[in-house]
Amino acid sequence: MVTLLVVAGLLVAAFVGFTIGGSSTGVAFGPAVGSKLVRKATAAGLFSVFVFLGAWTVGRNVIVTMSEGIVPAAQFTPVAGVGVLFFTGASLLVSNIYGVPASTSMTAVGAIVGLGLATGSLNEALMFTIVSAWIVAPLIGLAIGAVIGRYVYPQLEARLSFTRLERQLIQVDRSGRVPRVRFNRNAAPRDLIGSVLVLGIACYMGFSAGASNAANAVAPLVGNRAVTIDQGVLLAVAAISLGGFTIARRTLETVGDGITDLPILAALIVSTVGATIITILSYFGIPASLAVSTTCCIIGLGWGRASRVVTLAELATPPSKTEPGPKLTTDALAAPSTGDDRPAGPTVGDLASGAVPETADQHDDPPSVPPIGEEDIEELTAESLFDPAATSRIVVLWILTPSLSVVGSYLLFALVL
Template sequence: MVSALLVAGVLVAVFVGYNIGGSSTGVAFGPAVGSRIAGKTLAAVLFTAFALLGGWTVGQEVITTMGSEIVAEEFTLAASVVLLFFTGGSLLISNLFGVPASTSMTAVGAIAGLGVANGTLNQGIMFGIVSAWIVAPLVAFWIGVLLGRYIYPYLDARVSFGRIEDGLFDVDRSGAIPRPRLREGATGRDVAGAVLVLIVACYNAFSAGASNTANAVAPLVGSGEIGAGVGTLIAVGAMGLGAFTIARRTLDTVGDGITDLPILAAILVSLVGATIITVLSNLGIPASLAVSMTSCIIGLGWGRASRAVTLADAAGAAIEGEGGPDLSAGALTAAGTQADGSGATDTAAEPAHGPTVGELATGEAPAGQSAASAGTSTGPVPKIGEEEPEALTSEDLFDRAATGRIVTLWLLTPTISAIGSYLVFAFVL
């Protein structure tokens, strides 16, 4: 007979997975839904399918780490319920503050609290996990810097993403068998752009499943009450339920992390973040996709702004103690620059190439644009050192106060989870 405690544990795990699915779907499929490449229902279907693929393959390594390696003992069923309670509680707190929490960091914090209280914490494994939490955002940041300084301006000059109000395809019902066809005005290039956006979205869903499945069920699997396969199905099923329900609202706002990003920047950031998390998940290390993506966003904008000076000029200014340009992540949404015949730049404010993810999702971007188009640049990309700092830093990509609140809660929620878990297991259980 199934015990009431096991039922409670499964319900808490479903609650955790439900919230993960609601938030992760918006981050993964925001650009695709906003640009009318996919509807919300298709986004939920694809998210669930690829999250299951990620959880069933790479995610098994993370379940093993969190379920049996962080602490050198088997979880009891009561301990599993308490750990999942702290993970779910952290999600609730972060949602009340409107900040996406790092579920992986919070879940590991709760398990670490148990290990410290019982003297069973595997310090080597924990050191490796914490080291990865420090290194991964730094790697994401510097990849973003390199992309923003050397690659993004050239991609932005050639490709922009917009929105076709009624989608790329309709149904031809003139024959005996209805068949899909491109809408009038859509081109093969639009289809290629749409496929790219969908591939990146599905890759993000795969990464979310790989990293987050363990957050919902690892303690239950570690207790031996359910197997890893059953746990994966429970976690992904709950994530899918969140994708079909509360994620619809998340998709309307497209998540706090990417609403101000141009579609092209969102694609690059998603690729970097998902790749880092997939690699870490394959190594059995639970890590946060939101942290890696945010770090890459900051790096991408900082690298874009750094094009105002050459490396030699920056080094010379540093040696001479002179102040350099104000390098801001706002360069991604800053006014465009255009080179004239003499090589100077025109800093007159112009719209960025293509709308942002948030504009597409809220309907503020001009309708009737192609989902992807080439040749949007009005001139060659200025060389490094020839762009005006004022043009590159005209707007802020992110609110510094809000960013500070996000980082504070990223550090605070796993700390609260670890301390609360320690107190419960040291003095109550």
């Protein structure tokens, strides 16, 4: 019976890792594949390498926290391990049904908390630290996004070039006797800089995904000693990599609903900020959600971008009834910053769909950026980036899914097992 439960636990863990790989690969490498920097197979290979690096180094701390910190390792019996993994996998199913990227980390922790409450073994001090991090980390992402959007984003937008090349950036020249590797001759210096940023940040996202997500797949198995930490990391990475090479191919084509409508520059910024926050938390052994942090960074970035229409003094001045002042929204990321009638750069979805042809003027001198207080609010809200109803549904499910995991896990271990 125990052997069957261990096998069941291994299969469920592999399924969780497989699903994580399918979704995370597209989010991390969607811009790189869409820009024709790398092929899908190369993206999956790079993602696997950096997931392994993140899981083998920083990710160990998260595995320790989830396997023996929140509740004692002795609580992870074979039955309990399968139960916790079941609720983690079920959360992924619910999020897929509703089209919302639920936090696997938060839901996995919720299942462990339910076990701890049912057995009276919950480490309340550690859970207070984890929940505090879940509140503070998104606020930090929001603040960083607002500062970058107000002071840095327009400058970067005017100077960086993100285009969709007709052929891959790195090519193999087989015209001679010995094949040679060279860069695409049609790529300008600005293209090379942008390409290095896209590819580097994609690899960084892979590292962060490995650091935070390996524990979600194998922590219960490490807790009940079915596998060691080293074996757990290898199992998680293998399952995540399999998902990256298989079901992620479709995700790479659609580039992920969460970033498709973002300008490529905004996607890179929020990816870097979100990955950095999660990597730091993983170093301290705190499981946290990359999706929540990046979404808050998107909101901050859009608000900061729109706030450039007024000075700090005007922001601090209460609006009067006769002059209510400009309405600052998060719609500004998709809008032009230079007075043109179209966004200054392509979106992630444009790159993936091939809707961004190379143009003759894409390498001209960068346009000037209007100073703060002199931009037109009508231009900054040219396109809508967020659907309030969809955003509300996402936030509700982010809170509801871990809560259901806690309740379901508690009832399972308190009344059934």
